[in-house]
Amino acid sequence: MTENSGGYQADPFVARLYDQVVPYRERPDIDFFVDTAKESGGPVLEVGCGTGRILLPTARAGIPITGLDLSEHMLAVCRGELAKEPEEVQNRVNLIRGDMRDFSLPERFSLVTTPFRPFQHLLTVEDQISCLVNIHRHLAPGGKPILDIFNPSLTHLTKDNLGEEVDLEPEFTTPEGITVRRCNKTVSRDLFNQINQVELIYYLTHPDGREERLVHAFSMRYLFRFEAEHLLSHCGFEVEDVYADYQKNPLGSTYPGELIFLAKAV
């Protein structure tokens, strides 16, 4: 098994900047995950919890939640943010460093979530199955998983822009006064194994004028709708709903949209 966390473990800068990156900060998925956690009654396991973007609001909403992540840097940021919360919120959270392909916890959960695509850092079918089988094992009777991945855009997959730095995002400034511009680059597309190699390139300007270029490099495997459904079925799940967005609009209502599966263990 390769040590692969989608580049979040390679360099601490990604974790340091993560909560300030505009598309992450403004991602419209928090209410969806918090509401589903409340409906489940908890406890919740968030696989690939990162800095706690979803985990912290879930705990604030009164739901006990365990966060599992492979990146010590992401978990360190999460621990730092958790320490600022009231004691009753802190007491609802358990953070664990672990690999979603191979973890074993004593608790069973009513909901297991994978917000913002950590599952797509698994690059082989073998790893995907290991993860889903592990999730299945950690569900309480009647428990449900949510698989949150993107719907691959055929237009994007056939675009002739390999190696181009694309600059689409608003700049942001950190509390230390560092201005950050971020570009993204598709380095390669393996259309047969469904793996895109991507770089997120951060251009920093420090308060003293010093400039820095930092690269978050990672690979992501995309899955098509029925492939994901077959995979879930293979691992003992039945899909109950597939949404195109976090407002629960059905798949097909927008293109490409997300691929959000709500399933149950059978």
Ligand SMILES: C[S@@+](CC[C@H](N)C(=O)[O-])C[C@H]1O[C@@H](n2cnc3c(N)ncnc32)[C@H](O)[C@@H]1O
């Ligand atoms: C895009 S972030 C999502 C974080 C968080 N769920 C959110 O919504 O902001 C992906 C996370 O998955 C984690 N990750 C990647 N591969 C992993 C693995 N094999 N096991 C556990 N976590 C992993 C990364 O460290 C990173 O924190």
